[in-house]
Amino acid sequence: MAYAYLFKYIIIGDTGVGKSCLLLQFTDKRFQPVHDLTIGVEFGARMITIDGKQIKLQIWDTAGQESFRSITRSYYRGAAGALLVYDITRRDTFNHLTTWLEDARQHSNSNMVIMLIANKSDLESRREVKKEEGEAFAREHGLIFMETSAKTASNVEEAFINTAKEIYEKIQEGVFDINNEANGIKIGPQNPMPGPTGPHNAGQAGGSCC
């Protein structure tokens, strides 16, 4: 249960691109061909290892439908990483990326790592968006890019882990303020932190004055 860091992720993108399936594949290692429409947000968690350190990922899978957009916006600010997902068999989901990205940039903290995910790579025969197009979009907007398949689990691990690696590197570079939990990063309990007795005593002192 002990971890060095805790990262908060959100998964965003149009409805039906496979966000919930990606999460389910990552957390439970299974695929559900028929998945209920996500209402609001759903939570999932998993432990990974980067650089020999245990890192806990807490992932909020958001509803893609427009009607939930206002709710899902509330999750941008507190996330350290975002997986922006589109469906390679539906060009419109690719076309909407700009809107999603604008929304994310507007409501999130500037350091949030965004990974562009081209999902459903197993449906090669129905492909409408070329890999090169996704790569170009990612390059243009400074995102990491990856083609995945939640069905075959291809690249799913990598997508989540590479995002975590990017965040981890940013921490090492000192880009993230890790003491501000609003960034979606938390240091694990075993790391040297302001001692637990410190705030405890302060709290008691504060309590006595009222």
Add this chain to the structure above:
Amino acid sequence: MNFLRGVMGGQQSSGVQPSGAETIQKLCDRVASSTLLDDRRDAVRALKSLSKKYRLEVGTQAMDHLLNVLQTDRADSEIIGYALDTLYNILSNDAEEAVGHSRTWSLLPRDTAESEEENPQAQTDDLGVQFTEMFIKQQENVTILLSILEEFDFHVRWPGVKLLTCLLKQQGPQVQQIILVSPMGVSRLMDLLDDSREVIRNDGLLLLQQLTKSNAAIQKIVAFENAFERLLDIITEEGNSDGGIVVEDCLLLLQNLLKYNNSNQNFFKEGSYIQRMKPWFEVGDDNSGWSAQKVTNLHLMLQLVRVLVSPGNPPGATSSCQKFMYQCGLLQQLCIILMATGVPADILTETINTVSEVIRGSQVNQDYFASVNAPSNPPRPAIVVLLMSMVNERQPFVLRCAVLYCFQCFLYKNQKGQGEIVATLLPSTIDATSLSAGQLLCGGLFSTDSLSNWCAAVALAHALLENSTQKEQLLRVQLATSIGNPPVSLLQQCTNILAQGSKVQTRVGLLMLLCTWLTNCPIAVTHFLHNASNVPFLTAQISENLGEEEQLVQGLCALLLGICIYYNDNSLESNTKEKLKQLIEKRIGKEIFTEKLGFITKHEFYSKAAQKPQPSFSSPDHMMFDHEFTKLVKELEAVIIKAIYKSSEEDKKEEEVKKSLEQHDNIISHYKNVIREQDLQLEELKQTVSTLQAKNEQFQTTVSQQVAQIQQHKDQYNLLKVQLGKDNQHHNSHNSNAQINGFQSEEVSRLKEEIEELKKQHDLLQGELSEKNTLIENLSCNQAAGQTEQTTGVSEQVTELQKEMETLRSQLHVQSTEINRLQAERMELLQKVEASATVTASGDSASAASKNNDYEEKIAGLLRELSSLKDEVNLLSVEKSTLKRELDSAHSTTAILQDEKLKLGQEVSESKKEQDDLLILLADQDQKILSLKNKLKELGEQVDDEDDLESGDAGDEDDLDEEDSRDDDM
């Protein structure tokens, strides 16, 4: 709004204190029109002071102006603060209650006051709700309020928080929706928890409580904003259960966030927050510290635990939380409270309920609970101690219910636990020295306290649920009633007490136990029917026309009779299915029977008990149904009615169907057996296969051994050939076979050497043979020359001799010609002498005489020469005769040699035969090798065909060469 106008109109018409309304109107005008901020501020402040007194007037007249101020005067925190305070006073019913209650009283005319007297709170509630409606009509008002909350100024933020809380209280869902769609709305409110001013933080908690009420989306966002972490931190800071009302508020908020919200529960669990709950329950043994607040806090803490492991949660979620609670020691901590002394009864009760749900259906936790001992002397199992409370009349009702729930949860899906409880009743395992659970239950079952009877009966029923083994085991239980009387079976004792007509509660409890016991257990049914008085008792109970109180008992009796029919295996002649059905038809009537059966499910207590597993009753008299029993009734009611209404023909048909089913079963079991046999066969075959494989391996090794043997044989064969070659030194063409299948280079080289040797020998032999041949030729030539003077086949000696003879002859010839010449010379000389004598006288005659002497000397020499030649010829003839003799002897040797040759020819043919034999042997062995190779191939071994074939070809060629050379030899 009509109502509001009515109220307003009424007031205006009454004309009470018109100056108040006028003043408010003036103030409103000032707020609206004055250009000076100070003026506006003063006006708002004045409105604020009037807002409690004249809530209605200020609300109706000033609301819009105040909202305007919020929009336009954002820069001045003072005026915003006043405006917010005023709005709060208008909207909040709490403020009205506290300050203005007496005012409203005198304000209103007598007649309306009277009507309000009936429901004054509802009136003010309506006022608050209606003003709130006005406020939120414009959604942006709420948005403005949210942005105002970012203002740090205490005088702005605090009333802002209170106002928003008030709005949420009055019009929760609408305000929640507005906050949800405003960007960062929820997140901003979460920041209130970080405010260093405790008043704001604490009021922020109250705001969040209202905000999160029954709105899953907001609950999730709040959780996402680290609410759990922050709230748990606050609770820790405040000293856990010893903390004040702030802890209570945190706990209430936590409950809002977690109750019925699976996503948040998952997040709570995954965030390792369950572990942080454990210190909450480290309450220690200091009995002094049980303040009312602490009791409240602990109560909420226990409820929070229950939220996470509620039987209503998804099974997976509950079980994983149960696991965590055991792993982090939370369950153990709760059990310590359970066994501690001096814990207030309601805390103890809730702790028991909590422990119940933490162990319910979790084998590990149930096993742990079974192992918990009370710290008494001697230590007793916690289960026993708890059951003692359950059957103790003096214990509070809720506590006894909690213990029953705990016991039920301990046995829920716990066959092991069920077995252990029933075992304490069995004669073989009874421990007389200490009090056991079984003894307590029996004691409770037959005590005079109907509540104990009911609880014990239900508890015992739970030990039998879905466990046919224990149902049969319990039939063995015998009770010693009084000294001198024979022991009675537990089943019999239950029916006895039933027949005695005790309290309804007791009988309902016993009937539930019996129904559970007999369900799905034909042996128990037979036992029950074996007692001849039972069926008449039941029919009497059902058929009697009794009061409403007895309806429940009648229904249960009908159910029991139905079970006796449905689970009857017809083993008792007197009480077969058919007979019991006839009995119902004759004595009760099918219609009446079903009607009475229907009493159970129609009962109000039934539907209450069916709602949730925990037994909770508003009063001890309402304790009639058990949750699990309601499930059983649901299952049985329909099948029993079906069974009753079925005609005997249908029954027979069913019997037939059953029989055919049995036949099918038999067929199936037959096939199962077949399958089993085939399985065994399969197993055997598998073993055979494995042995065969082992054998195959063995064979392969044998094959390789045989190959080696063949090689050996070949070597031996070669050796034999060599030996043969040695034996028959004349036989020179046997060595080529040595190269057949020469696998090893060493051997090859060795064989080559042998071949070389053999070749040498062969050459030697050939040389010898040719020598012999020439000798033989010479001899035959000699022979021929000697016998017939033929020139063919001459020996060197003979030719030498002939040459000698020829030279001698030619010498002879030369000499004779010389002699002739000399004679002719002498003749000439004689003629010359005669001529000279005649011609020349004396002188000549002298020289002629000397010449004559010379000639005479010469002749004499020639004559001597001639005689020597004659000697020589004689010598030669002697020689010739010796040669003749020699030739004769050579003839004889030739004959000997010819014999020898003949013998050799025979020997050659013999060795040829031997070689042919060997070749046949070789061919056979080749055949063998080929077949073995094929075998190897079949076995999947790779065999190098080409090599062998090549070497085989080479061998054949050598054989041919051998034959050729042999032919040559011949």
